[in-house]
Amino acid sequence: MTQAKDEIKIGGLGASRKRVEDNRFIRGKGRYVDDIVLPGMLHMEILRSPVAHARITSIDTSKAWTIPGVRLVLTGEMMAARNLAWMPTLSYDTQAVLATDKVRFQGQEVACVIADDPYIAKDACEAIVVEYEPLPVIVNPTQALADGAPVIRDDKENQPDNVAFTWEVGDRQGTDDAFAKADLVSKLDLHYPRSHPSPLECCGSIADFDRSTSKLTVYMTTQAPHIIRAAVALVAELPEHMIRIISPDLGGGFGNKVPVYPGYVMSILASILLERPVKWIEDKSGNLISTGFGRDVYLHGELALRKDGKILAVRMHTDSDHGAFFADAQPSKFKIGLMHSTFACYDVPTAHLTARGVYTNKAPGGVAYRCSFRVTEAMYFQERMVQAAADDLGMDQAEFRRRNFVRDDDFPHRTPFGFLTDSGQYNKCLDVGLEAIGYADFLTEKAEAKKRGRLLGIGISTMTEPLGAGNSREYDILGIKMFDSAELRVHMTGKAILRTGAKSQGQGHETTWAQIVAHELGIPADDITVEEGDTDTAPFGMGTYASRSTPVAGAAVAMVSRKVRAKARKLAAHLLEVSEEDIEWELGRFYVRSAPAHGVTIQECAMAAYSNMPDGMEPGLENVSYYDPPNLTWPFGCYIATVEVDPQTGVWDVLRMVAVDDCGVRINPMIVEGQIMGGLTEAYAMASNQFITFDAQGNCVGSNYMDYMLPTAWETPGYELHEVVTPSPHHPIGAKGVGECATVGGPAAFVNAVLDAIRDTGVRNIDMPLLPDRVYEALTKRHDVS
Ligand code: MCN
Ligand code: CUN
Incomplete structure (x- = not known):
């Protein structure tokens, strides 16, 4: 004491x-990267493709070279001469550093200029003349998989189509057998749209190669400096001890700063060639169009159910849109991240997941934005399917969850996809949440309100997620173990x-x-x-x-x-x-x-x-x-939102949002609460407003903050936070991760609440973001909206 x-x-x-x-x-x-000024430093700007898919017929840089202050103009051809036009990605694919043959997404790097100041570099970029021969554009998996679709990755041998990978996990036969015995099968098709992490600070680097010592120092916006050092050593064939990566203060990362970007590579090469420090700072539009996005996954999900509410089996298929290059930073063994952590908090006897990744004419990425390796999608799909199943059974949301939760005395628990969860008190968390929101009273209030034409709804989302990758038996990135x-x-x-x-x-x-x-x-x-x-x-x-x-x-x-x-x-x-x-x-x-x-x-x-x-x-x-962690830690989150939907306009407001988080022992409760509030705000943003979309030509819509919403204090609802503490039995101080929980679990609570409010329409799904026009369409036309 x-x-x-x-x-x-x-x-x-x-x-x-x-x-x-x-x-x-x-x-x-x-002290952020852009605050750092080195003696003799030059500045780099990138020329990006204005079109999404086109063959490059010519690049004329002659005018750019004549602009005073221009020191170097790099094109794909020059990179190719040094065997650097392409680089390996963290998912065993390749990615163009500068385009040589064709451009594959709007915003792709085509050339770059290094000059005395960034304005000269920008002007010189505009003086480069590129001729493009347009090719048909693919912006979603349906188009990518259609017969006769143009092959985006024709640079790769043995790539006859746009399939980046297929992957499966679980027990197919056991799952089929369980479905055959089900009283009811509940089905749902969902899309988790593409979103963007939007850190305040964009990406950037300052490469400083010193010929006299042969030492390369790079200041870089990276969440993983040692991985970058290894990548530079292997790709550029520089001795590892002569490479120093410094990640100074970062203005947010949110997963945006994990991948290796062409801008980093070009600034390094430019510094080696010019023997001067070279700074590259991405602008906001460049960041929004071209750097590591999150999500963009389609789901077909099915639950086999017994009449009394027991889940007998889960069947899922995902089609994920990876853009032009499969560049996700994720454990190598798992092609669709940790999607198969889905349904880990429920006692499900058997499950099967098939996943297919496709190439499209969009920027690469997918694993970002507080996703825990796509657990965001996994838990969103899970909790939307759970709500639909409870509705199909005519059963109370909370009761359905309770009936299927893993019990407190059933740990470690083996999930249907083979994970081992470590500890938890799922029912207790749900009880704390229901008590806090006043569940029974709200249901009465909702029924009363309905008589007066008001639409109130309540949405629950409960989930456990795998944090702490990971033990060396299973987790590595390009072979490097994740200790x-x-x-x-x-x-x-x-x-x-x-x-x-x-x-x-x-x-x-x-x-x-x-x-x-x-x-x-x-x-x-x-x-x-x-x-x-x-x-x-x-x-x-x-x-x-x-x-x-x-x-x-x-x-x-x-x-x-x-x-x-x-x-x-x-x-x-x-x-x-x-x-x-x-x-x-x-x-x-x-x-x-x-x-x-x-x-x-x-x-x-x-x-x-x-x-x-x-x-x-x-x-x-x-x-x-x-x-080397013996296992992952498995925090639990219970998020409950209440909303009111305006039947005249489809506008919805959050009435209350209760969050109960169990991340084991809290090192600093104030910081944990800050993480949860930030996470809930991102969840609310995605549920209500935020998505990056593309027109039929592959033009990125939402490449500025007029179109892409970052919620401010004005839009953000208030949150009521509660805690339960179940220590992790294998962590030395009993702590579990928490940084992404609220973003992972939060979106389904908001979406479930809106769908609960409009349940009488019979509409089973509106895809995020739940913009008022989508809700209005559901209310008036009474069909699912995607
Ligand atoms: N913490 C604690 N007690 C616990 C668990 C965590 O006090 N039981 C504290 C930690 O010590 C740490 C913070 O909470 O200070 C988050 O810890 P953890 O859950 O371990 O997450 P990471 O430190 O690994 O952060 C990564 C996570 C990810 S992946 C994204 S994306 C994200 C997030 O953190 N990006 C963020 N939160 C962010 N918060 C800010 N401000 N900026 C980002 O870019
Ligand atoms: Cu997936 S975003 Mo965080 O893991 O850096």
Whole structure:
């Protein structure tokens, strides 16, 4: 009890410590890539294709070269001469760095100019004359798969069509058998539209090649600096120790900053050729049109049901639109990310999933925007199917979920697709949510309102998701196992520096990692500096995405602290002149078991490590830990929204939004709540308004913030947050990931609520975003709207 109180005082586990990084962010002192100015630095601009699919017949750069201040103009042909026109993607495909043969999406990189300032570079881009011979354009899977569709990837051998991959998982025969025995089969077709992560800061890089040392330093907006270093070493064939990737402060990432972009590669090549630093900063439209988007998946889903509400089996087929290149950053083994984590919180005996990915004339991507490797889609599909099934059975939404939830005493639980979930209290979370929203009262209110022509609805979404990829048996990216790391160095006065292989983009690692060390060692969090993102100093790690940092790097922080504590214990035994076995530990202090008043602090041990170590002991107090997680962590979320739909216009308003999150032990409750509020806002954005779409010619509609909505405080509803704590049994401090939960689980709550409000129309689905005209069409024409 006293320990817990002391722990809050030193900013340990459970303290809502203010974010230390905000001190510089709110004072305008953050150091983002674009803030960095190097002596002699040049600027790069990219010329992008105005059309979605066309053969390039000629590129004339002669005029651009004549503009004063232009230092270099690069085209695909020049890249090809250096064998760099194409680069490998993180999903074993290839992607054009600069187009050589044809352009395959609007916004694709065609040429670039390096000049003395960005304006000259931009003007010179406009002076490049490119002739295009238009080709038929494909903007969705139906067109991509149609007979006689033009083959987009004619650059690849053995690619007769537009299928990027097919993949399946689960038990086909067992699922067919279960469907044959079902009392009822509930079916649903859905589309999760393409959306964009839209971090405040776009992508960019400054490459600085120094011929005298042969060292390449690249400042880069990347969530995974070590993966980039490995990619540069392998693709550019540069020695790895001569490459330093620095990811400084990032203005948000949201998955946008995981892929390797052509702009990075071109700035590196330009710097090597010119022997000057070269800066590339993407503009907003370039970012919205061409960089890693999220989603764009179509589902056909079926549930086999027993009359009493038991789910007997799940059958799903997805068609996903990957754009022109299959460039998703995801564990190599799983072609459609972790889509098969679907239905993990329900006790489903058998399931089967088939997935097909297609190429289209759109920008590459798909795994981004708080998706946990497409778990966003998996849980949206799940919770929409659950609502439709309950309706088909004529059963209460909450009761249907309750009947199928995995029980608290049934962990670890094997899901129908083979995952092992670690812990949870699903019914309790649902109870807390229903109680908070006043479920029974709302149903009465809704019935009363209906008599007066008002349309009220309630939507529930409950889900568990796999966070913390992942154990080396199953998770790798291009063969590199997905462990993570932490290195802790305690200085002689008991202050410390911690480095990890993760990379915060705004999540608050500088604050929370120090809290884990404080918890393990009793060193006040304020005495610990946290540093991430520099490959010359940080231990190798796979970076931050899929909410893996707390489950993996966070675990490494706890483990390295324990290693340091083990050495400190030896130092304490020496100082206290007793044997190690006679020593006890309490927060920040070792003491003699038989004489508790006789003790030494962790700071005294630190000093001894440099000034008074026992004979034969190596000096210093530091260590490193590489953590290979035994399993993923499985947080749970229960999101409940109530809405009112205007029958005259289709406009809908959120009345209340209740969120119950169980992410195990919370390191910093305030930061966790911030993550959840941000996540819910993104969920609301996608449910109500946000999508990137394309016209028939493949022109991107929504390439600016007039058309693409980012909700502000004005549009954002209020949230009521609640917590349940079920520690992860295999994580050293019992924490589970949380960074993406609310975005993953939230959308279905809003959509289910609107569909509940208009249930009398018999409409089973309106695809996101639920724009008023779509809702109005459903209300008046009484058919599904997609
Ligand atoms: N945390 C905690 N207790 C827990 C779990 C987490 O205190 N039980 C804290 C962590 O210490 C960390 C934060 O919450 O400070 C998020 O932790 P975690 O769930 O481990 O997620 P990551 O740090 O790996 O962040 C990645 C996740 C992803 S994948 C996207 S996308 C996303 C998100 O985080 N992008 C973000 N949240 C974001 N928040 C901001 N501000 N900016 C982004 O770009
Ligand atoms: Cu899928 S977006 Mo986050 O995993 O970086």
